[in-house]
Amino acid sequence: MNAVKDTWHKPPFIKSPALRYGLYAAVAIYVVLTLATLPIDWDRVSDGMRRAQRIFSGAFPPNFERSGLLIDGFLESLKIAILATVGGIALSVPLAFMAARNISVKPVYFLGRGIIIVARSFHPVIVAIIFVKAVGFGPFAGALTLVVYSVGFVAKLLAERIEEIDFGQVEAMRSVGAGFIPTLAYAVFPQIMPRLVGLGIYQLDSNLRASAVVGIVGAGGIGATLANAFGRYDYDFALAITMVIVGVILVSEAVSGFIRKRIA
Amino acid sequence: MLKITKLTKRYGSGDPVLKELDLTVEGDQLTSVIGSSGAGKSTLLRCINRLVEPTSGSVDLNGTEFTALHRRELRNARRRIGMVFQSFNLIDRLTVMENVQSGRLGYISTWAALTRRYPREDIRHAYELMERVGIAHYADRRADELSGGERQRVGVVRALMQRPEILLADEPTASLDPKTSEQIMSLLRDLASELKLPVIINIHNVTEAKEYSDRIVGMRYGRIIFDDKPGKLEKAEMDEIYAGVPAMDRAEVGAVA
Amino acid sequence: MMNAQPLHQTLDHWSRFTLRQRLMRYGSMMLVFLVVAWALSSIDVIWEWVWDAPSQMGDLFGRMMPPDPSNLPSILEAIWQTVNIATLATMFAVVVSLPVAYISAQNTTPNAVTLWIGRFILVSSRSVNTIIWALLFVAIFGPGIVAGIVAIMFRSIGFLGKLLGEAIEEIDQRPVEALEACGASRFKIVLYAIVPQVLPAFFAVSILRWDINLRESTVLGLVGAGGIGMILQGAIDTFNWPEVSMVLITILALVVLGEVVSSYLRKKIL
Numbered sequence: 001m002n003a004v005k006d007t008w009h010k011p012p013f014i015k016s017p018a019l020r021y022g023l024y025a026a027v028a029i030y031v032v033l034t035l036a037t038l039p040i041d042w043d044r045v046s047d048g049m050r051r052a053q054r055i056f057s058g059a060f061p062p063n064f065e066r067s068g069l070l071i072d073g074f075l076e077s078l079k080i081a082i083l084a085t086v087g088g089i090a091l092s093v094p095l096a097f098m099a100a101r102n103i104s105v106k107p108v109y110f111l112g113r114g115i116i117i118v119a120r121s122f123h124p125v126i127v128a129i130i131f132v133k134a135v136g137f138g139p140f141a142g143a144l145t146l147v148v149y150s151v152g153f154v155a156k157l158l159a160e161r162i163e164e165i166d167f168g169q170v171e172a173m174r175s176v177g178a179g180f181i182p183t184l185a186y187a188v189f190p191q192i193m194p195r196l197v198g199l200g201i202y203q204l205d206s207n208l209r210a211s212a213v214v215g216i217v218g219a220g221g222i223g224a225t226l227a228n229a230f231g232r233y234d235y236d237f238a239l240a241i242t243m244v245i246v247g248v249i250l251v252s253e254a255v256s257g258f259i260r261k262r263i264a
Numbered sequence: 265m266l267k268i269t270k271l272t273k274r275y276g277s278g279d280p281v282l283k284e285l286d287l288t289v290e291g292d293q294l295t296s297v298i299g300s301s302g303a304g305k306s307t308l309l310r311c312i313n314r315l316v317e318p319t320s321g322s323v324d325l326n327g328t329e330f331t332a333l334h335r336r337e338l339r340n341a342r343r344r345i346g347m348v349f350q351s352f353n354l355i356d357r358l359t360v361m362e363n364v365q366s367g368r369l370g371y372i373s374t375w376a377a378l379t380r381r382y383p384r385e386d387i388r389h390a391y392e393l394m395e396r397v398g399i400a401h402y403a404d405r406r407a408d409e410l411s412g413g414e415r416q417r418v419g420v421v422r423a424l425m426q427r428p429e430i431l432l433a434d435e436p437t438a439s440l441d442p443k444t445s446e447q448i449m450s451l452l453r454d455l456a457s458e459l460k461l462p463v464i465i466n467i468h469n470v471t472e473a474k475e476y477s478d479r480i481v482g483m484r485y486g487r488i489i490f491d492d493k494p495g496k497l498e499k500a501e502m503d504e505i506y507a508g509v510p511a512m513d514r515a516e517v518g519a520v521a
Numbered sequence: 522m523m524n525a526q527p528l529h530q531t532l533d534h535w536s537r538f539t540l541r542q543r544l545m546r547y548g549s550m551m552l553v554f555l556v557v558a559w560a561l562s563s564i565d566v567i568w569e570w571v572w573d574a575p576s577q578m579g580d581l582f583g584r585m586m587p588p589d590p591s592n593l594p595s596i597l598e599a600i601w602q603t604v605n606i607a608t609l610a611t612m613f614a615v616v617v618s619l620p621v622a623y624i625s626a627q628n629t630t631p632n633a634v635t636l637w638i639g640r641f642i643l644v645s646s647r648s649v650n651t652i653i654w655a656l657l658f659v660a661i662f663g664p665g666i667v668a669g670i671v672a673i674m675f676r677s678i679g680f681l682g683k684l685l686g687e688a689i690e691e692i693d694q695r696p697v698e699a700l701e702a703c704g705a706s707r708f709k710i711v712l713y714a715i716v717p718q719v720l721p722a723f724f725a726v727s728i729l730r731w732d733i734n735l736r737e738s739t740v741l742g743l744v745g746a747g748g749i750g751m752i753l754q755g756a757i758d759t760f761n762w763p764e765v766s767m768v769l770i771t772i773l774a775l776v777v778l779g780e781v782v783s784s785y786l787r788k789k790i791l
Contacts (some may be wrong), residue, residue: 006388008361011404031612034605040667048661055660079560083782086557121776122769125740126750127653129757130765134581140566144574157443217743218564230656235540246648250320315701340705343730353699366713369705377709419699426703 007197028223042178062243063236069225070244081140081207087143088207089200095151096158103162103188115158119152128214139220146207146214153206154199159194162188198260205256212245265290266312266430266462271321273307273486281307283486284321289430289500291360294456294463296473296494299483300506301392304474305466307433308483312464313345314338326429346423348452350435352415354422360399363418367425386425393421395449413444420451424459429458433465437472445469449476470502548723554631581762588770589763596752596771602666603748603775604787606741607734610670614677621678622685629689629715637642639686651737655746666747673734681730688722690716724790728783735779749775 014020023251040259041253098104099112127148131141178186180192215223266289273282289295297305310316312323313331316384323330323342324347333341346367354363364371365382376382382390394400397417402410416436423431433452437445449465453476456463467473473480474494482490482497482505490501621702624630625639662668696714705713742750749772756764 004388004391006384008387008390008392008403010359010362031609034609035715036534038667038670039665040661043660044663048663052657052661055657056515070581076565079564082556082560083564086553118773119778121773123736123740125743126772127767129743129753130581133757134577136567136570138566139564140574142570143564209650213652216652216656226653242649242653246645249648250644295535315698315702339704339706342702347699347704349695349699351695353695355696355714356693357720358713362713366700369700369702369709369713370703374706374708374712377712393622421701480780519579 001243048148058233058235059239061236062240064240066237070222070241073215073222073225073241073247074244076103076139077208077211077215077223079206080146080211080219081220084143084146084150084207084211085200085204087147088154088203089196091147091151092155092158093196095155096162097184099155099159100162102165102167112155112159112251116152116156119148121152124149124150124214128217128219132218137218137220141213142219142221144215146210149210150203150207154196154203157199158192158196161192166193174261194263197263201256201259201263205252208252209249212249242250265326265465267322267324268312269322269324271308271311271317271323273304273311273316274319279486280319280351281486282311282321285486285488287491289462289464291462292456292460293478294453294465294476295479295481296465296477297481297483298467298470298473298505302485303483304486305436305483306476309434309464309466313342313347313434314345329411339370343426345431346426346428346431347479347482348416348419348423348431348433348436350438352412352419352439354407354415354418355404358407359403360394360405360407360410360418361387361390362404364394364421364425367422370426384479390425393424396455397421401402411444412440413447416440416448417451420448420455420458428461431461431463433463435466435468439470445472452476470497527737541576585766587763588767589761590767592752592764593767596749596768597750599742599749600771603738603741603750604696604735606666606669606738606748607731609729610673610738611677611734613670614674614681614730615723618678618681618685621682622689623711625682626689628692628694629711639682640662641714643679643682643686644697645653646675646677648679648685649676652740652744655741655744659745664745664747669738669741669746669748672746673737676737677730677734679735681726683724685719685723688719692718721791725787728786728790732774732779733784736776739775 012020014023080113095112095115097112097118098108101109105111124145126146128141131144135141135144165188169191170183173187174181211219211221212226215221215225216227218224218227222241226238226241226245229235229241265374266287268287270283271282271285271287274280285304285308287308297308298396299305301449303403311318312325312330314323316334321331325341328341328344330338330341340411355366358366362380365380365386368382368386369377372383372386391400391403393443394403394417397420399410399414399421400419402414402418407415410418416439419436431452436452437448440448449472452463455461465473474497477494480490480492480497481488482501484505490497490505530751554596590668621639621642624635624638625643627636629637646734651672655668658668658671692715696718697710699715700710738748738750739753740750742748742752743754745751749768751774753765753768756762756768
């Protein structure tokens with residue numbers, strides 16, 4: 001009975017003590033150093049608090065008087081989102097086939113993956129700035145931006161879905177001597193179609209969201225209206241716009257979730 | 265001694281699941297409660313430590329009236345009742361030792377619980393119990409790496425860590441294969457006599473119940489209709505316990521009332 | 522529907538969908554077509570510009586080539602700043618989102634009022650975009666990294682809180698019941714039965730959000746909230762296109778590296 005142990009320690013997650021404490025120390029040093037070098041100018045902050053107060057008191061109550069402008073802005077955002085979704089999907093389908101390891105040949109696969117990675121890596125706002133410089137202010141730049149944004153998301157997930165298809169069906173089609181396009185149409189498309197529809201609806205929702213942001217840098221839609229209001233110190237109108245944006249996003253999220261649940 | 269009197273449990277406005285049930289358990293008896301699904305076995309067990317809130321009646325454990333307790337008192341009182349579950353209810357991602365020590369959570373400080381610095385006395389007790397049921401070498405393993413029988417042993421040790429005055433076991437062998445299931449039953453029987461601990465077991469397997477229990481309680485539709493030594497459980501009694509439908513039962517009650 | 526018809530009628534004819542399904546499909550296709558036609562016909566664009574766009578784009582990319590690395594040291598410094606914004610903001614957001622997740626999960630929230638408060642925090646944080654948060658905090662803290670960190674943090678709280686709350690709602694309740702039966706206090710039940718079950722989701726969600734935040738941090742500078750976006754904005758404003766392309770390449774490298782790191786961490790921890 002005396003031999004029974006009376007101490008116990010939880011086995012550590014990282015076995016090697018040197019590595020463990022080294023890691024803890026590294027994290028601690030990083031946090032302390034970055035926090036210590038944060039340039040917080042407290043005078044500026046207290047000044048900013050007054051400014052924030054001015055913004056908020058200027059923002060209440062929200063001003064819905066120029067609802068015409070608001071509605072126009074929203075309709076434009078909606079149109080941008082719709083066109084970008086359709087265009088994005090039209091580009092995503094061939095791109096997804098290019099970027100699917102099991103369908104595509106190596107060089108094409110790398111090209112497809114490369115395009116997707118580039119499209120995904122840049123935040124829509126950066127893409128929007130470039131497009132605004134290239135094709136001018138307005139909804140066209142916004143639509144192009146969101147096409148790129150949609151391609152990055154839809155093509156990636158669609159390519160992953162294509163890589164998961166049941167390849168037996170493809171072999172069956174090949175065994176009856178079907179060509180490349182009929183094989184895609186009969187053996188691949190039916191398998192990826194539900195996913196494509198689901199992604200399209202989801203993307204429409206996120207394009208609507210994103211179109212509110214890219215407008216801030218001049219790519220049209222409700223974001224442009226918001227940026228104008230903010231720039232002219234019309235904080236009450238800006239708050240009204242923000243509130244409507246939040247409302248529309250919630251509704252659109254609910255609708256898209258509902259439809260995706262129905263078709264799934 | 266556990267003394268249950270006139271225990272009634274009703275969910276919503278439906279028929280009561282337990283109907284004015286009386287049961288007394290004492291000593292180091294191993295009592296098996298049998299009955300078909302829906303007879304109220306599991307509700308009975310959970311009403312004892314109030315995981316399920318009884319509608320009316322009394323549950324008295326060694327002088328403490330459980331139904332009258334308020335939150336903190338109830339928590340303290342629950343430490344005196346150990347419970348073992350059908351699906352083991354271990355915390356899969358924690359080690360066996362942490363699972364076992366979680367039986368002591370009611371006693372140790374929050375700081376000790378957080379830092380896993382358990383009292384030496386508890387660690388020794390845990391090793392003794394784990395040694396007794398044959399899982400001491402697993403102390404540092406994660407609970408989900410163990411087999412079903414080993415997991416249930418962890419569940420039993422966790423309950424015993426509480427140094428309970430009574431042990432409740434809700435279908436402790438229903439998720440196990442026949443051989444492991446017999447090992448767990450004989451373990452529970454042996455522990456009952458070693459620790460002078462009354463044990464109440466809900467069980468579906470009547471053969472096992474008869475082999476390992478000192479006493480068998482047969483339930484049907486919220487009532488105890490058999491309560492005797494295992495040897496007294498014959499075919500006729502079995503038929504009565506496992507036959508019948510709720511409608512018939514209600515008709516019977518109506519006729520009596 | 523088909524079963525009701527006499528057998529010989531059904532046998533010489535096959536179609537993939539029932540009439541109702543076909544109508545639904547044609548109907549939705551028509552709807553999509555009409556909506557697109559409406560959007561195309563009424564959107565406010567100058568179509569000459571659209572036809573001209575490819576050559577304009579080509580022209581712009583031509584001017585970007587070759588990238589100009591002469592300003593690389595300050596670009597890299599800004600990238601480091603961007604990483605710091607994303608990392609610190611994720612850490613703060615994780616800490617704040619824990620209690621929010623706890624009160625916005627149906628099975629752990631103390632009462633209906635706290636549930637409502639939790640949901641409100643999540644929705645307001647999630648519905649306002651990082652850029653809009655950044656506009657606000659630049660006004661408060663002045664231009665710079667602090668505004669960026671706070672903006673990213675505010676946006677992340679909703680994301681983390683929502684996903685963690687869902688993880689809490691999906692836990693196995695049985696260990697919770699077991700610890701209740703042991704007489705453990707509420708806090709210790711959280712510590713032993715809930716935290717271990719949510720931990721994998723916690724790490725996965727935090728890493729995912731860090732990855733997203735890295736991307737979001739690259740644009741903060743455009744509204745004055747620090748990081749690489751400041752340099753990008755400067756280069757665009759001065760039409761220094763070779764530097765713009767250099768910045769874009771660095772951002773690409775950063776994001777790809779971030780993705781590699783986060784997928785490594787995910788594999789390592791889970």
